Amino acid sequence: MTFDLVLSGSDLLLLAPEIFLTVWLCVVLAIDFSIKNLDHENIAYLSVGGVIATLLNLLWFDYLGVTGTLFHDMFVLDRLAIFFKIFVLLSTVLVILSSIDYVKSFRFFRGEYYFLVMMSALGMMFMASAHDLLSVFVTLEFSTFGFYVLVAYLRDDVKSNEAGLKFFILGVFAAGLLAYGVSLVYGETGTLVFSEMAHTPGSYGLAIGFLMIFAALGFKIGAVPFHSWIPDTYHGAPTPVTAFLSIAPKGAAMAILIRMFYVALAAFKPTWVLLFVVASILSMTYGNIVAIAQKNIKRLLAYSGIAQIGNVLIGLAAGTKRGSDAILFYLLTYLFANLGAFAVVIGVGNLIKSDEIEDYNGLNRRSPFLAAAMLIFLLSLAGVPPLAGFIGKLYIFVAAIDQELYTLLAVGLINIIISMYYYLVVVKKMYINEPVDPSPIRVSIPIKTVIYVGLAGTLILGIYPRPFIEWVVAATLMFSNVTDMVAAALPHGSGG
């Protein structure tokens, strides 16, 4: 392959959101450095403005139906990529808003915080567009670098440092696995582009290569057995960073997983379905059962997140167009409920300086608004209708039913019961127990905004999900033939 790079103006248009955000974050950094007495809040709002502008740009692209590929298929802009970019940027906006109060407690580098958040977001935008293994590797690392710093941002906090180091070591380790997998796959197939791989014959080397890549991405999304970094890192990281970490990278990595398995490996579906079935069952069961024992709300949400990813993997196990629709929709519902819940945790934590579940005792008397919002977010996470989480779970399960994955369905349903228990424990503490300190908790406007957005998303996606379903169905339109590809591959080895 030759690397002649010819770019026209119209090609660059495909990169417009990324280019804009790159310029914007440089400008933000420059402003932060050059104006001495600028309050970090202004930097935050400046960042939010830039991210929202990028978001609008993407929505406009989605509306126009702009698609195309760049750099020899390394970068692809299609509706799936646009969906995940919007997903990442939406969570970025909400995370920046919920960071504002928290950042006040930093003694140094307040402005750079927002720069790093946007940097990671930029990396994840590229991840959503990654269409060959090289760009997978580069974009994955790009997005993670920002997080390495962000997780360890509390310089004087041992836990944060420890979390940062653990995350770094294990992240680098996962990157090693990824590089190893990529080289194996390249050696076996002679190509790095997903769509070209689809036509290569299978081999053990290819299988092992992809398993390595799956392990690295499993690390990103926190699926069992690659989850071990999650509780410690979530616990130690600054809470807004935890919130960011719990949603945006999972979405971006899921974009890569879907592309990889639906495009590059579609023909091997009978082989990889079981992989996802096992990963899903392990993640759901392990996450939910260990969540019962948690005393810290961040750890609880960490384990709950592992279980939620188990639910998402059901969609991959289904391996159909409907499976991918369900994944996208589920991630949307998870975004609102999860970030909403984290916003409550941040709001409470800013005032009482604690994330222990014990300290949520009597939250209802201290702030009925926070308690009610948390109740709705937790019920949505638990999948209680008519909230968003219910529709998400319904879609995922229907996708599983289509493929007759009844075991997975049964395990999923049992897990819903288990999860109900520990979510209710938090609810019980908020509503029933006596607060130690009954003083009211005031919530700042940015956090309130995030919570309102979360509430609106959780309610609208539950009560009137139709436009969103239509959106995700359109975003995965290119997988309409995924079942045909499997069918086309089968006659050679009908025994499998």
Place this chain on the structure above:
Amino acid sequence: MFDLLVLLIPGFPLVAVVINGLLGHRYSRELAGWLACGAVGLSFLCALAVFGDILGSKIAREVVAYTWIVGGALTVNLGFLIDSLTGVMLLVVTGVGLLIHVYSLGYMHGEEGFTRFFVYMNLFMVSMLLLVMGNNYLVLFIGWEGVGLCSYLLIGYYFDRISAAKAATKAFVVNRIGDAGFLLAIFLIFANFQSLDYTQVLPQVHRLSTEMATAIALCLFIGAVGKSAQIPLYTWLPDAMEGPTPVSALIHAATMVTAGVYMVVRNHALYDMAPAAMTLVGVIGGVTALFAATIGLVQYDIKRVLAYSTVSQLGYMFLACGVGAYIAAIFHLVTHAFFKALLFLSAGSVIHALGGEQDIRKMGGLASKIPLTHKTFLVGTLAIAGIPPLAGFWSKDEIMAHAFVHGHYGLYALAAIGALLTAFYMFRLTYLTFYGTSRIDPHVAHHVHESPPVMTRPLVALAALSIVGGFLGVPPEHGWMHGFLGSVVTPAETSSHTVSAGVMVGLMAFAVIVALSGWGIAHYLYAVKPQAADDWAARAPRVYTTLLNKYYVDELYDAIVVEPCKRLGRSWDWFDFHVIDRVVRGVGRFADVGSATSTWIEKHVIYGVLNLIAYANHLASWSWRKLQSGLVNHYAAVIVAGAFLLVHFLLVWLVGGTRV
């Protein structure tokens, strides 16, 4: 016009929820209360209008609010199906609901969170109406979960009581077990019919194999068992009595807990296809009817006795479903809604009069002090005990007669013994509460007063319904109710017509004798020879304590389900922290050929890097010593082990014959 009326039925309470929920703190509590009642009242009027329409046309009609979910085959509307079954349920829910709302104005007067109470109550009405009006399984399920949520919020209403909080959580979690079964049924239905609309599914059920029909019917029944508190998931209902009494009357007696019965009747076509499922429904119902009644014999909390009685009466309804007497099940559901709501509200009036006392050992002789409540409670007791011509007699007799005539003698025997016990424990309750010498705490005694009219008027209305409600189904098998529901609920078989009138009269007479015997025993033990009851208890101490402790079922569930689950969570958590590191290190070394080299690299290179970074970060020395304890490399080892396991797994899988 019809469509609008239908939408307004749940619409009015919904509007009240929004207004009271968002603005409730801006105006007086009285206004909020009346707004809530007014909304239910308007909803009742709409329901009456809709009912009148069905009465005239007798045609099932569908009303679609909007398309809720789309996506391939899965298209679900937020739509309503209005037929005679829905019509009956609508009147019960809105009618009894209205009376209980009005009663609550008086009962909850002066309670903290008065507005909040009415918001939850109205939200409950919305959910319950969705449940009975929905035209597909998913709307039914939202209603199903919605009523569960409101029940949770209302049981935990007195949030300063730990027991209330525990009861609320228990109710929700136990219901979730049932819901899992229900959801499984919904998915199975979707897999078989590619639709969730009743009108698409129910006429097509004959296409199912018996096995599939049985599977779906059983999964649905798991849901019903949870919601309607049948064995083995009944334990939450008695605990749910921690909620305010109007809540017990509305949710845990008249409406929500009967949702399971409604669901089974709605799906009767499916159950007709699955005889095995029918048998199970009947047996669970019959056994629950008797089992709960035995526990009710010895309880001392006035509301708990009524709670076990509810469980038992719901058992009768399922027994009816199990023997194919669907109309009798709905008939009993209606009469039960009348007399059980009456009993709970009267009990509430007693509790109100005694300033919160619920223990019947501290009551007695109240008949003269609160005469109106006494009369209404007595009417309720006569009705539930099956004394003709009150409502309970007709519906219960019809169920028992149907069981007998169709050859289910075992179930008939269970029901008959249950009826004897019912009459006994209800009259025991009445005697201990209203007659005999007063055992009331002297401090409380001089405060005893009759409740205000806002509470007693609903009591009188419900008492009237309990007296005449039975005539909806007279004569048995050919009453008005049978004609009206016949269009929707076609009886499975019509062989009952061959039974001679003599047998029917004989069965009725026997039912009356059973009821009177129960009354007689109660009269002897609690009015004639008051000390005899204790003698009986002393003669069989083991039986007595077993019953008093509700057969130790709660303790059993704790020991075999709840505690192990918690322990598993804690142990896995500990595992995550400690064991996994060591195990994986062991496995890692074992698996790795160059274990010595790898360890050397671990010790020198990785720690070296770690230390370097630690220094670079100016970490305090004690913090990196902590890091050196080696957690990180073990986490990495977990990932390696995971990857290795995956590869192994794949290889085994491949060797197993699958193509790559």
